Amino acid sequence: MxxxxxxxxxxxxxxxxxxxxxxxxxxxxxxxxxxxxxxxxxxxxxxxxxxxxxxxxxxxxxxxxxxxxxxxxxxxxxxxxxxxxxxxxxxxxxxxxxxxxxxxxxxxxxxxxxxxxxxxxxxxxxxxxxxxxxxxxxxxxxxASFDSMQRLIDEGIIEPMLLIISFEISSGLPSKEHEKIKLCSNMPMIDASAMPWxxxxxxxxxxxxxxxxxxxxxxxxxxxxxxxxxxxxxxxxxxxxxxxxxxxxTNYNKSEEKTCQEWLDQQPPKSVIYISFGSMVSPSKEQFKELALGLDFLNMPFLWVINKNNNNNPLLYPENFKGNKGKIVGWVMQKKKVLSHPSIACFVSHCGWNSTMEGVCCGVPFLCWPFCSDQIINKTYICDVWKVGIEFEKDENGLVSREEIKKKVEMLFEDEGIKERSLKLKEMMxxxxxxxxxxxxxxxxxxxx
The missing domain is CATH 3.40.50.2000 (Glycogen Phosphorylase B;)
Incomplete structure (x- = not known):
């Protein structure tokens, strides 16, 4: 052989x-x-x-x-x-x-x-x-959540199967008395609505x-x-x-990487806000504008990855967006060249697992902005279990406002405990x-x- x-x-x-x-x-x-x-x-x-x-x-x-x-x-x-x-x-x-x-x-x-x-x-x-x-x-x-589906049904934690025509169907929704789910004794309580399905x-x-x-x-x-x-x-x-x-x-190289690296090298240590929502999710047009104006509002250096290939509708910058404190790119070598760079202070993330692991391995604190699927569970670990991040809250319109962005970034920069726990988690990894x-x-x- x-x-x-x-x-x-x-x-x-x-x-x-x-x-x-x-x-x-x-x-x-x-x-x-x-x-x-x-x-x-x-x-x-x-x-x-x-x-x-x-x-x-x-x-x-x-x-x-x-x-x-x-x-x-x-x-x-x-x-x-x-x-x-x-x-x-x-x-x-x-x-x-x-x-x-x-x-x-x-x-x-x-x-x-x-x-x-x-x-x-x-x-x-x-x-x-x-x-x-x-x-x-x-x-x-x-x-483990997917592997627990039948048990959750048997225990009445999520809705039982309904026989519709000849198909067994369940929405996976929680029963009324179970708003949070604990899959086993040494796992955190998780909002039922955060189940990955x-x-x-x-x-x-x-x-x-x-x-x-x-x-x-x-x-x-x-x-x-x-x-x-x-x-x-x-x-x-x-x-x-x-x-x-x-x-x-080992990652592969890309031409855009050189200019990004040069820009990061010019920034002070622990000063740059890194923003990336991965390859599969994009904010709405309204949320995109609010994020752009929030970065202007902060007046701090930022590196923002915008996946232009994933938008069904073009995301347009607000007319009054300056962006003069930051750099906007379409792709980066996230772990090897960005998260490990000494100028990075925090990671505004959708909490996808790849990004979560890369941030944890580099000892970078998180500002959590989950969209769906397992991202919400990952946010629970980041904020409530490992305590290395803070979650953005949405307003009555379902948007993370520019004021909320400024507030949470400033909170994170001032929280020495999160910074210490992030470095300890890196050592553990x-x-x-x-x-x-x-x-x-x-x-x-x-x-x-």
Whole structure:
């Protein structure tokens, strides 16, 4: 048998592609072969990222299959994407694996690694006699939440199943007497509305994930970029869950990075407000304007990442927006070049798990601005459990006002306790890396068996 050969299959959105790609970079740096399978629509972006890597050309190959969606289809319609993938890719994957193995008979695919929504590929792997693993792109707590669905229904904590026509459907909404949920004794109380399925299409997504979590149990390993000290509770709920964090991958370069780095180098230590809402969420036009004016109102240096490719409607700056104290960019190497820079004082974040882990690993305090899904649970950990951040409050119009932005930024700058706890959390993550690496090696040894 040759070296381990991993077939990585992320759900085709950036929030899944990026963390699995980073995990595969870690595997590739250890000399293992990677075939990274994405959808045709994402191929150019992923292949460009791979080709710019320092080592990937020999160890990682990016390939694609159609996801069944046409140019006229709405790629943001997640139920439509999920159903299209299931009816298109599943029939093509066995032949694809056969063709990959025929190209390199000495290093055939050893293990299939999937993210959420791609559990069907684990069944294909099992049918072909291959090993399978899950790489979870969010927090361990969110995975444990999905894994607890049936128990929460059985205990009457969320609404029981209703028989509608011939389908069992539940909205996933909490029963009236359960406004907060405690999944186990060593986990925090979480608002029921913060459950990761709650702010999406509840009927479809809850039912889909209830089925998906059972399919994912075909995988012996549930790998998560977290640590047992960071989130101890989920590991008692989901025994398959293995912490392999914090993962540190080699990033690729981009031309915009040089000017960003030069600008940061010119700022005083702990002075810059860093703002990024990730790749999947964008503020409304009204909220965008309020944020822009709030940054002017603060009159402090800021670095603001605006994802121009993700806006269905262009976000226009207010006429009176100056922005002369800051720098606005479309992309940055967040962990390696920004959050680790000595000029960064705080991170205005949507609390996505990748951003949360990167901020924690760099010891940066948070100003929390969650939008949906597991971001709300992550905010609970940041503000209430780890106590390394402060949450923005919305006004009666559902907006975070410029006055609120100024107030909370000033509160954070004055809070020495948050700064101290952020640095202690960073030290803990450095120590936890030893255990994460040990777990990762055990997983690789299992693949080699």
């Amino acid at each position: 040759g070296i381990p050969h991993f077939l990585a299959i992320p759900y085709p959105i950036l929030g899944h592609i990026s963390p699995l790609f980073q995990f595969c970079q870690v595997l590739a740096t250890n000399g293992y072969k990677i075939t990274f399978l994405t959808s045709d629509n994402n191929f150019n972006r992923v292949n460009r990222a791979a080709s710019e890597g320092k080592f990937v050309k020999s160890q990682m190959r990016v390939v694609s299959l159609p996801d069944g969606l046409g140019p006229e289809d709405d790629g943001s319609d997640q139920p439509k994407v999920i159903l299209s993938i299931k009816t298109t890719m599943v029939a093509m994957l066995p032949k694809f694996i056969e063709d990959v193995n025929a190209m390199d008979s000495d290093n055939k695919i050893s293990c299939v690694i999937v993210t959420k929504n791609m559990g069907w590929a684990l069944q294909v792997a099992l049918d072909l006699g291959l090993k399978g693993a899950l790489f979870w792109p969010a927090s361990a707590t969110s995975l 709650y702010c999406l299409d509840n009927t479809f997504y809850f039912h889909h994930m209830k089925q998906e979590i059972q399919t994912l149990k075909l995988a012996k390993w549930w790998l998560c970029n977290t640590t047992i000290d960071l989130e101890p509770g989920p590991f008692s709920i989901s025994p398959n869950l293995i912490p392999i964090g914090p993962l540190i991958a 450095i120590k936890n890396k030893v255990e994460g690496d040990k777990n990762l090696n055990e997983f690789i040894n299992w693949v080699k068996e």
